[in-house]
Amino acid sequence: MFTGLIEHTSRISSISDPSSPANPSTEDEQGGFTLTLDDAAPILGDCSIGDSICINGACLTVTAFGDDWFKVGLAPETLTRTNLGEVKVGDKVNCERAMAGHTRFGGHMVQGHVDSTATIISKKPDGDSIRYRFQLPPSTTLLPYIVEKGYITLDGASLTITEVDDRERSFGIMLIAHSQEKLTLTSKDVGSTINVEVDCVGKYVLGSTERIEAMVDRIVEKKMKEKGLL
Structure with a gap:
């Protein structure tokens, strides 16, 4: 379980696809599609093999780690549901460790189970904030769970919905200046995809x-x- 409060952004340092002859799987990768992330020391101080780390909103399992890097495996279901199949070496991703029982519960209850992706259809400044609008795919069944002033998780970040248009299958959020410094969403432009998890409650x-x-x-x-x- 997670809170949607991003702790750190890490960098994709390598991508291994065992189905490619150039990248045969190794024992530690267990035959799965693997991401290696570095610049990750701030979230590895208490890390253990098998821990969960939410990456761009997807709960993934740590299969190996060092002082400043860790590996996670991606199943076909994860690649189908999320935008992680689109990431490239050098890209930054939002990271959050599983929620600890002794800390304040900010954000909202996030499972790390991505429901769908959405596409950015507008990005406009509003004072020192940025207003974003997103469109869900035609096949979406998520609109009943998306309500104005409700919670939504975008690329792992807990955000408040500012508008909903059922006819366009669209919704909006406002990204304040503080969040712009913390989230990868700031670097994404119109046409980019983001991972969506609606409020599990x-x-x-x-x-x-x-x-x-x-x-x-x-x-x-x-x-x-x-x-x-x-």
């Missing part, structure tokens, strides 16, 4: 409501049949 509430409604419908139908009304 909304998922559970809406999912539970739908199940309760279905259960009530079944009970009503049963009682009506018993009374010969159907």
